[in-house]
Amino acid sequence: MTDERASSGDPAPAPAASSGPADGLGTGTAQAHFHAHADAHGHAHDEIHPAPRFFLFRYVFSTNHKVIAVQFLFSGLIFMVLGGLLALAVRWQLAWPWKPMPILSRWLWSAPSFGFQMPPEVYNKLFTMHATIMIFFVIIPLLNGAFGNFLIPLMIGARDMAFPRLNMISYWFMWPAFVLISYSLFVEGGAAEAGWTSYPPLTDAKWSTPGSLNGQTYWLMAMLSAGLSSLMGSINYITTIVMLRAPGMRLFRMPMTVWALFITAMLQAFALPVLTSALIMQLLDRVAGTNFFQPAGATVANAPSIVGGGGPLLYQHLFWFYSHPAVYVMILPAMGMVSDIIATFSRKPLFGYKPMVIAIATIAGLGFIVWGHHMFMSGMNPMLGATFMLSTMMIALPSAIKVFNWLGTMWGGRLQYTSAMLNAIAFVSMFVIGGLSGIFMAATPVDIHIHDTYFIVGHIHYVLFGGSTFAIFAAIYYWFPKIFGRMMNEPLGKIHFFLTFIFFNATFFPMHIIGMHGFPRRIADSTIYHYLRGPGTQGMNVFMTISAFLLGAAQIILVLNFLYSLVLGRRASANPWHANTLEWTTTSPPPHYNFERIPTVYHPAYEYSVPGVDEDYLPQTMPRPAKAGPLDPIMA
Amino acid sequence: MRKWSILFAMAAISTVGCFVYSYFDPDWWLPNTARDMHRVVSTFGREIDNLFLIILFVTGGVFIITQVVLVAAMYRFPDRRDEQGRPVRKAVYSHGSQLLELIWTVIPAGILVFIALYQMGTWASIKYRGSAPRVPPLAEITARQFQWVMRYPGPDRKLNTADDLVVIDDLHFVKKQSVLIYLKSADVLHSFYLPQLRIKQDAVPGLTIPVWFDCDEAGEYELVCAELCGWGHYKMRGNVTVHETEKDLRRWIDEKLAEQGRSQLAMIPGSGSEGGDRDD
Amino acid sequence: MIWRSRLGWMLGCSFLAVAASGCSDAFNAGDLVYIEAPAMTQDLGPTQGNLKDKPRLREKVRAAMKELYGPDPQTIRVPKGMPLSNGGALLASHIEGGKDPGPHPILQVSATPGSAPAPQAGGYAIYRRNCLHCHGVSGAGDGPTAPFMYPTPRDFRPGKFKFTSTPSGRPPHRDDLRRTITYGLDGTSMPAFEPLLTPAEIEEVVDYVMFLSMRGQTELALIDEAATFEEGDAGEALDEETVQSLADSVFKMWRKSQSARLNPKVARTEPTRASILRGRDLFLASDCKDCHGRLAAGDGDSFIDQETFNKIVFGGNPSERARRAEELISRDSKKLWKDDWGNPLRPANLNKPMYKGGRRPIDLYWRIAKGINGAQMPGHYPSPFDDEKTWDIVNFVLALPYEPTLLTDAPQNAPAGTAVADARGR
Known part of the structure; x- marks a missing residue:
């Protein structure tokens, strides 16, 4: 990627691409006002409001999708650090059970009767909070909140979201969640500790475990608030994508990222109400004395026995009806972004664009009928298990198709190993492992052995870290120039990738092995089990812990690179990667109103190395040359 | 590169x-x-x-x-680039x-x-x-925080009567026989997991779930709780002993029943030394 | 390439730090301390002497405790004459001066927590691993998890244990502690350690619990003794001889308990129908029903009603229990609701086959004959119940859960027909 080519040989006629940011801003503002007056009663998406001048409205309570995206990005990254540190504490306990942690133990358990030792309920809090934070405050907000917000309007050629104020509210609804979760650490009994799945009766019965005394209520309220945030975001995304596409941006010309975010938003919109109702029911059980999820006659923790008859399994059904689609909420946008990044850096059209879109839609559709595979061992009618096994097996198919298409995209390309591309390839490579290990769990008899073992933990981390998080890294490296107008440091990025990739595998792959050996998840001390005492098993735990610490340390490089580039990075040109999608036709960073003139789109986003074009890319705003021939109607 | x-x-x-x-x-x-x-x-x-x-x-x-x-x-x-920085070859232009x-x-x-x-x-x-073996249940196992309460039928071969043997965390059965147990929970969700026997089933309060399995080698195995059940989840371990013969199992049950019915300190030989003199 | 070398340095250091801390516990194990008995600094009423305004005497007690039992939980001293197996050698993995303590009056054991592999860990390390988060470093029942459970974990320091086979008020027999640890206490949060520890390890833990208990008792005895002195006479108080004799009297009590188990003089009556019915009549005729209730549902008149009890104990945060109790129990109420440790207490619901102190007939015999130490259950032997009567009641209690009609259809209970239905539910 050389800079000269970007500035000299740019074929795009769009003025924004060749003019500097300051220039674009000046002319843009004038035109914006002109548009605003001329089209005051005309097309809604041509209306432009001037950027607010007052700091509070410009950067804090902003309705600008780009500012909101950055807000999501920063809060997500901050919580990622927190969630990561919690995971390290979990790993510490697993490798050296009950050994005081450096510094932390002295700080937290120095009361004379506590003896510097992590109590078992704190271990449960750690993994519960780790999962809650990583899923609801990091991955979903980063993929959907940050990159969804930033990319949707820019990629479809819109000036902002359809409902900018709703967009703002959707970010600020995350704050009650942040505050409640943080506050719950300090209430009596501490934070919730029933796992991120929060199964009743452990969560309903207040005395069943310290975290269920008060912390669980805060957890539920935090999740409700985060859920509402996602719900508002998803409605906004759907409306924006349906209503505000630029002229010529037909549905099958949208980049994969937009497709993925579109389908993700629909998943959220349809599934979240179910989770919301489940959370409200559990909240009522806890505070209003209802009995949705508690069976009659159970006596928890020597407290008086429960009257009334609810069903614990009902909650599991409701929860997984949302949370299985939520798994796809966490991976589909990543798949979309990775598709764009791989195509860009392979300098080659995306292999099978339409099949890819259909695969995503199939995953989303099937995603609604596979929730039962989380409940094979739950006491649900085993005949249902057989049905869910079949649908679950089928959902592996579109995922497989996507992987083959990514490989097809890379094959015969001209691969440019930028940090973004390396992370994207790592996504493909690691997602294969995460996807294939899913087949073990889909097979009900095998699931009998590996259900609730570290095999599952390994699987979910290969999907959510190896998948989503590598995609987030790739997206940060890829869109950082567009978001902040500065380039990130490539050598640092590559070192970060190199270390992350190695230590990620060293941390999480052994989990499959010990999971196969029957190592149950969520246990604070495995050494009480004879079959887990062996040096091989415990040694593997120590190995994983040390790798996890190194993995954590490697992220310091990313933080340093991020902060350094934010302030001192090289200024980015409009289109540093020579990509086709619309966001690269405007300045870096884009002006308040994104596009000076709403662009016109002529073809899908993946016209790289088109024969007859001098450059190896063809922005969507440029018509295809006649001699390139018609597009394949089935594939592109 | x-x-x-x-x-x-x-x-x-x-x-x-x-x-x-x-x-x-x-x-x-x-x-x-x-x-x-x-x-x-x-x-x-x-x-x-x-x-x-x-x-x-x-x-x-x-x-x-x-x-x-x-x-x-x-x-x-x-x-790859040549000296002028131009790509050596073009990427293939293919949509699939x-x-x-x-x-x-x-x-x-x-x-x-x-x-x-x-x-x-x-x-x-x-x-x-429908696949459950047609045998009388070996035991009723009730999971509670944080142990497995195992109730074996007593001499009357019926469960839930006064002569039942109740032990904690101790599952005994005979090798090469289909074993049927009834799984219950007294409080929260637990999961009955025999890693060496590859059996797992959640225990759900309010439900009685039959579980069946067998083992063709006598020896010691382990019972694990595989569903998060509270602060002591990790310590919810049970011993599993597979006996060679039915007689061995009966002997164990009889021994345990005798102990459960103990009404004198010196009833079992060997423990006589510690009982006895009363001082008031 | 400065940053690259710095990076290497940083990663290398973090790796070493992790590895080093994984290997050695000394790296981050803090200074553990024993918690002092509250009487050291507070006035707890007339029954217990205190050193509230006597700092010099306090120092004397502290010095004496240090001399006797070691300065902190990591350096254990076993005073001469302490009735522990192997002279206290099971308390920790490493004994200064080798396995054989020799003729020295004081055995010094240095404990390394948790690092030694399980079988050789020693009582201290096993306690630290399995017991500490409920019972606390000093055995005061105040570990981090303790506030969130009911019944509350035992405070070992007064040397009082509920479920014993020794005469009422005496320290427990070693086998009582062993049984409690091995099989747990049904209906409480005390789990069975049989599947978690080997028999040898359980012996080690028993020793450590006894050590903490005797240590706590000695401390109380020393405070009591010191409280008889004026602050000005601190110089004369607690000379070496007195200290040793106080400790010896504690040890003597324990040693005596080891050969003083209560054995029923008469063999158990066969649990015939007649015996069960006799037991029922005794139950209804005696003061049993006052606490356990006419239907044995644990709702007798002498105790505060169950609803209030549940509101106090389970009705909110454990830290506010005292406030709730104050609000809900009127000052002049004569109703019982606490044990000697100040923890809320409820009579057992005998309709459930759940027996905290064990389900063997002999266990129930002990509960009835000699009561439960520290709790409100008094001893009933030899009066009002002799051996035969006690066995009848035992037979009745064992039969009741499987035959709830025993009480509901009892002629004595006939008028209370309305209460019958809901007693079964409880």
Whole structure:
């Protein structure tokens, strides 16, 4: 990627691409006002409001999708650090059970009767909070909140979201969640500790475990608030994508990222109400004395026995009806972004664009009928298990198709190993492992052995870290120039990738092995089990812990690179990667109103190395040359 | 630039190597008896392990193929420039291939459907109520925080009567016999997990769930709680003892019953020394 | 390439730090301390002497405790004559001066927590691993998890244990502690350690619990003794001889308990119908029903009603229990609701086959004959119940859960027909 080519040989006629940011801003503002007056009663998406001048409205309570995206990005990254540190504490306990942690133990358990030792309920809090934070405050907000917000309007050629104020509210609804979760650490009994799945009766019965005394209520309220945030975001995304596409941006010309975010938003919109109702029911059980999820006659923790008859399994059904689609909420946008990044850096059209879109839609559709595979061992009618096994097996198919298409995209390309591309390839490579290990769990008899073992933990981390998080890294490296107008440091990025990739595998792959050996998840001390005492098993735990610490340390490089580039990075040109999608036709960073003139789109986003074009890319705003021939109607 | 393919190749090789090596390490492989790490001791265990291995080989094959393609692509197609900084070759301009899409849709679909259907029988024999063995229940196991309360029928061979034997965390049965237990929970969710026997079933308050299994080698095994049940979840371990003969089991039950019925300190020989003199 | 070398340095250090801390516990194990008895600094009423305004005497007690039992939980001293197996050698993994303590009057054991492999860990390390988060470093029942459970974990320091086979008020027999640890206490949060520890390890823990208990008792005795002195006479108080004799009297009590188990003089009556019915009549005729209730549902008149009890104990945060109790129990209420440790207490619901102190007939015999130490259950032997009567009641209690009609259909209970239905539910 050389800079000269970007500035000299740019074929795009769009003025924004060749003019500097300051220039674009000046002319843009004038035109914006002109548009605003001329089209005051005309097309809604041509209306432009001037950027607010007052700091509070410009950067804090902003309705600008780009500012909101950055807000999501920063809060997500901050919580990622927190969630990561919690995971390290979990790993510490697993490798050296009950050994005081450096510094932390002295700080937290120095009361004379506590003896510097992590109590078992704190271990449960750690993994519960780790999962809650990583899923609801990091991955979903980063993929959907940050990159969804930033990319949707820019990629479809819109000036902002359809409902900018709703967009703002959707970010600020995350704050009650942040505050409640943080506050719950300090209430009596501490934070919730029933796992991120929060199964009743452990969560309903207040005395069943310290975290269920008060912390669980805060957890539920935090999740409700985060859920509402996602719900508002998803409605906004759907409306924006349906209503505000630029002229010529037909549905099958949208980049994969937009497709993925579109389908993700629909998943959220349809599934979240179910989770919301489940959370409200559990909240009522806890505070209003209802009995949705508690069976009659159970006596928890020597407290008086429960009257009334609810069903614990009902909650599991409701929860997984949302949370299985939520798994796809966490991976589909990543798949979309990775598709764009791989195509860009392979300098080659995306292999099978339409099949890819259909695969995503199939995953989303099937995603609604596979929730039962989380409940094979739950006491649900085993005949249902057989049905869910079949649908679950089928959902592996579109995922497989996507992987083959990514490989097809890379094959015969001209691969440019930028940090973004390396992370994207790592996504493909690691997602294969995460996807294939899913087949073990889909097979009900095998699931009998590996259900609730570290095999599952390994699987979910290969999907959510190896998948989503590598995609987030790739997206940060890829869109950082567009978001902040500065380039990130490539050598640092590559070192970060190199270390992350190695230590990620060293941390999480052994989990499959010990999971196969029957190592149950969520246990604070495995050494009480004879079959887990062996040096091989415990040694593997120590190995994983040390790798996890190194993995954590490697992220310091990313933080340093991020902060350094934010302030001192090289200024980015409009289109540093020579990509086709619309966001690269405007300045870096884009002006308040994104596009000076709403662009016109002529073809899908993946016209790289088109024969007859001098450059190896063809922005969507440029018509295809006649001699390139018609597009394949089935594939592109 | 193509050196990056080595990193991905190494990752793939080491992950495959991990599984290959695990076959030789009793601490890594599927949990089995201490004496012979490859001897699976239960009927269901053998079926589940076979399915596990089938899936392992299928997924392993797919994994190796995709990783080889990925690494080969990374190795063969890096962006190379000549002296002027121009690309040496152009990327292929292709939007896809219907034939390829068809192939890689149909073949995996076939494999997945095969795997799914192939498992149905095993699943049915392990979990469907209709497959439960027609034997009287060995015990009723009630999980509570944080132990397994096991209730064996007493001399009247009936459960839930005054002569039942009640022990904590101690499961005993006879080898090569189908064992049926009733699983209950007194408080929250638990999960009855016998790793060496490859049996797992959640215990749900309000439900009585029959679980059946067998074991063809006498010895000591372990019972694990596999569903988060509170602060003491990790310590919810149970001992499992498989006896050689029915007589051994009866002897154990009788011993325990005698102890449970103890009404004098010196009833059992050997403990007489500590009883006796009363001082008031 | 400065940053690259710095990076290497940083990663290398973090790796070493992790590895080093994983290997050695000394790296981050803090200074553990024993918690002092509250009487050291507070006035707890007339029954217990205190050193509230006597700092010099306090120092004397502290010095004496240090001399006797070691300065902190990590350096254990076993005073001469302490009735522990192997002279206290099971308390920790490493004994200064080798396995054989020799003729020295004081055995010094240095404990390394948790690092030694399980079988050789010693009582201290096993306690630290399995017991500490409920019972606390000093055995005061105040570990981090303790506030969130009911019944509350035992405070070992007064040397009082509920479920014993020794005469009422005496320290427990070693086997009582062993049984409690091995099989747990049904209906409480005390789990069974049989599947978690080997018999040898359980012996080690028993020793450590006894050590903490005797240590706590000695401390109380020393405070009591010191409280008889004026602050000005601190110089004369607690000379070496007195200290040793106080400790010896504690040890003597324990040693005596080891050969003083209560054995029923008469063998158990066969649990015939007649015996069960006799037991029922005794139950209804005696003061049993006052606490356990006419239907034995644990709702007798002498105790505060169950609803209030549940509101106090389970009705909110444990830290506010005292406030709730104050609000809900009127000052002049004569109703019982606490044990000697100040923890809320409820009579057992005998309709459930759940027996905290064990389900063997002999266990129930002990509960009835000699009561439950520290709780409100008094001893009933030899009066009002002799051996035969006690066995009848035992037979009745064992039969009741499987035959709830025993009480509901009892002629004595006939008028209380309305209460019958809901007693079964409880």
